[in-house]
Amino acid sequence: MTKKIDILTLFPNMVNAAFQESIIARAVSKGLLELNCHQIRQYTTNKQGKVDDYPYSGGPGLVMAYQPIADCIRSVSAGDKPYIIYVSPQGKPFNQKKAQELVQKENLMILCGHYEGVDERVLEEFIDEEVSLGDFVLTGGEIPAMAIADCIARLIPGVLAEGSAEKESHSGLLLEYPQYTRPAEIEGKKIPEILLSGKHDEIEKWQVKTAEERTKRKRPDLYEIYEEQKVNSQTYYFDNSATTRQDDGVTEEMCRTVKFLYGNPSSLHHMGLEAERKLTSARKIIAETIGASEKEIYFTACATESNNWALRGYLEANPRAGRKVLISSTEHPSVSETAAFLSKNGYQVELLTVDNKGIVDMDKLRSALTPDTAIVSVMHVNSETGTIQPIKEISSIAKAVNPNIAVHSDCVQSYGKLPVSAKLMGVDMLSVSAHKIHGPRGVGFLYVKDGIRIAPLLCGGGQEKALRSGTENLPGIAGFAKIAKEACGKLEEHNKHVKELNKIFREIITEEIRSSNIISNEEGCPYVLSVSFPGLRAEVIQHSVEQKGVYVSVGSACSSHKKDRSPTLTAMGYNNNIIDGAIRISFTYQNTKEQADYAARVICAEVKKLYGRRKGRK
Numbered sequence: 001m002t003k004k005i006d007i008l009t010l011f012p013n014m015v016n017a018a019f020q021e022s023i024i025a026r027a028v029s030k031g032l033l034e035l036n037c038h039q040i041r042q043y044t045t046n047k048q049g050k051v052d053d054y055p056y057s058g059g060p061g062l063v064m065a066y067q068p069i070a071d072c073i074r075s076v077s078a079g080d081k082p083y084i085i086y087v088s089p090q091g092k093p094f095n096q097k098k099a100q101e102l103v104q105k106e107n108l109m110i111l112c113g114h115y116e117g118v119d120e121r122v123l124e125e126f127i128d129e130e131v132s133l134g135d136f137v138l139t140g141g142e143i144p145a146m147a148i149a150d151c152i153a154r155l156i157p158g159v160l161a162e163g164s165a166e167k168e169s170h171s172g173l174l175l176e177y178p179q180y181t182r183p184a185e186i187e188g189k190k191i192p193e194i195l196l197s198g199k200h201d202e203i204e205k206w207q208v209k210t211a212e213e214r215t216k217r218k219r220p221d222l223y224e225i226y227e228e229q230k231v232n233s234q235t236y237y238f239d240n241s242a243t244t245r246q247d248d249g250v251t252e253e254m255c256r257t258v259k260f261l262y263g264n265p266s267s268l269h270h271m272g273l274e275a276e277r278k279l280t281s282a283r284k285i286i287a288e289t290i291g292a293s294e295k296e297i298y299f300t301a302c303a304t305e306s307n308n309w310a311l312r313g314y315l316e317a318n319p320r321a322g323r324k325v326l327i328s329s330t331e332h333p334s335v336s337e338t339a340a341f342l343s344k345n346g347y348q349v350e351l352l353t354v355d356n357k358g359i360v361d362m363d364k365l366r367s368a369l370t371p372d373t374a375i376v377s378v379m380h381v382n383s384e385t386g387t388i389q390p391i392k393e394i395s396s397i398a399k400a401v402n403p404n405i406a407v408h409s410d411c412v413q414s415y416g417k418l419p420v421s422a423k424l425m426g427v428d429m430l431s432v433s434a435h436k437i438h439g440p441r442g443v444g445f446l447y448v449k450d451g452i453r454i455a456p457l458l459c460g461g462g463q464e465k466a467l468r469s470g471t472e473n474l475p476g477i478a479g480f481a482k483i484a485k486e487a488c489g490k491l492e493e494h495n496k497h498v499k500e501l502n503k504i505f506r507e508i509i510t511e512e513i514r515s516s517n518i519i520s521n522e523e524g525c526p527y528v529l530s531v532s533f534p535g536l537r538a539e540v541i542q543h544s545v546e547q548k549g550v551y552v553s554v555g556s557a558c559s560s561h562k563k564d565r566s567p568t569l570t571a572m573g574y575n576n577n578i579i580d581g582a583i584r585i586s587f588t589y590q591n592t593k594e595q596a597d598y599a600a601r602v603i604c605a606e607v608k609k610l611y612g613r614r615k616g617r618k
């Protein structure tokens with residue numbers, strides 16, 4: 001806590017006058033704070049007492065010289081190590097948060113500049129922080145120094161009456177609520193009735209409500225931050241396999257691209273080339289994350305497009321490859337519905353069965369593979385259960401039958417969460433979407449191995465090597481590359497954290513609800529936890545926990561609006577009672593352990609209530 005503030009100035013009388021009265025003067029006389037002013041001019045070594053000189057760069061004005069300031073700082077510090085602030089319009093904006101930070105420093109020194117400022121070498125040698133009162137220029141640093149010293153001093157315990165500094169404007173994110181004093185009515189104007197009610201709870205609610213209203217009206221910039229924090233602090237979002245909250249860094253990257261790189265990457269002028277450069281760099285970053293080369297990455301609008309394109313585009317471009325399409329029986333609709341479309345168009349589609357963990361049965365795969373098989377598509381991580389498919393093994397088995405069989409994998413739920421390497425997995429194509437890893441919606445990519453032919457779904461201006469026409473979504477792609485690099489660079493760290501979150505849910509649920517049935521196997525991807533409460537309906541559980549701010553989903557979000565039972569859980573052999581009571585809890589590394597603990601306990605409490613009601617009805 002600050003005990004001493006030294007102000008170094010050419011005008012000490014000005015500063016001293018300000019602190020002769022009122023609260024700060026009382027704090028000094030009570031010994032709560034030592035406040036001293038020091039005349040820099042006393043430290044000059046020239047006869048004229050000159051503290052300034054002309055700037056080397058020419059131009060008007062004078063610059064405060066190094067020597068007197070340096071000597072003044074050294075003499076005043078006298079062996080102590082004060083935290084030294086220089087007040088200037090170039091500094092970081094001073095605000096209540098900064099004041100709360102600075103009051104933690106025991107010994108503060110504030111240097112007031114004048115004229116054209118101080119010799120730059122003073123800043124390099126002595127200054128810990130440059131602070132500004134705002135984007136305007138004053139005649140000198142004295143007034144800001146006084147304002148800063150006043151603001152810090154009133155935060156020192158004992159200087160103000162207890163509690164006064166806690167609820168005022170800028171102590172949190174809200175401006176202070178309206179204040180009234182006696183009389184209760186003057187010139188026909190009455191104070192709000194609630195303030196005379198004596199109901200403290202109601203008065204507190206009124207204070208929050210009016211503080212919110214006036215912040216929204218007077219400082220919408222502050223209100224936006226407050227609202228975001230309020231929403232986030234009351235939201236326990238565990239539906240991250242459906243989509244994730246876009247990362248703030250991604251939003252900033254996208255805004256920069258929107259503002260400065262709005263040229264069309266196909267244009268030949270400078271702005272087009274700049275946009276093209278950004279596109280190339282994003283493609284390189286994305287390619288590196290899966291060990292591919294840039295020419296193997298094609299940007300799309302989503303993974304649904306990538307999956308459609310992989311299957312339909314491959315079959316169209318390779319008519320002699322065969323008529324048989326193999327997919328697992330647990331694919332996402334963007335694959336299974338594409339397969340259904342192909343089936344209507346004369347292809348023979350076969351669904352590969354899975355075991356009770358959801359893993360493709362390798363013997364069934366072997367027997368399904370025929371010389372007529374053109375493509376095998378199996379997702380890497382199941383979106384409903386987190387089951388990890390052995391893609392490398394599946395690819396090896398298929399390629400052993402016929403090396404020309406194309407292998408595709410939907411890696412939407414594994415990318416950025418588990419290692420995904422096109423080469424190591426042995427796939428010819430793989431699909432990814434940005435919005436599952438805190439990237440933007442409306443961007444995905446399809447990896448197509450060099451040498452694999454694929455026909456376009458969209459024809460037009462010839463973008464993406466004439467295979468996916470349409471002006472590229474550069475802001476989305478830039479945002480995607482940013483988060484892809486971050487997520488893929490921290491796979492292990494994030495995975496370890498998410499495993500702990502997953503464990504918290506597993507332990508609390510199994511301990512609290514004996515009848516619960518954990519569907520996800522422990523060797524699966526920790527980002528998804530499927531759990532069933534047999535006898536209950538998942539939609540009812542979902543809506544009950546939502547009332548407490550907890551968000552989970554029923555099966556996979558993309559298919560949850562459909563009335564059919566989950567094909568994945570059905571394929572795994574679960575009975576309807578278990579399927580109907582299955583909720584999906586899905587994680588992000590941004591979830592905290594506290595959130596996990598709260599959400600797991602809310603789920604258990606609601607499930608107990610629902611079981612209780614069910615019993616009551618019987």
Ligand code: PLP
Nearest residue numbers: 302303304332334383412433558
């Ligand atoms: N594949 C899987 C496994 C998914 O979970 C999803 C979305 O939930 C998709 C594909 C579709 O992705 P997009 O929303 O980008 O079309």
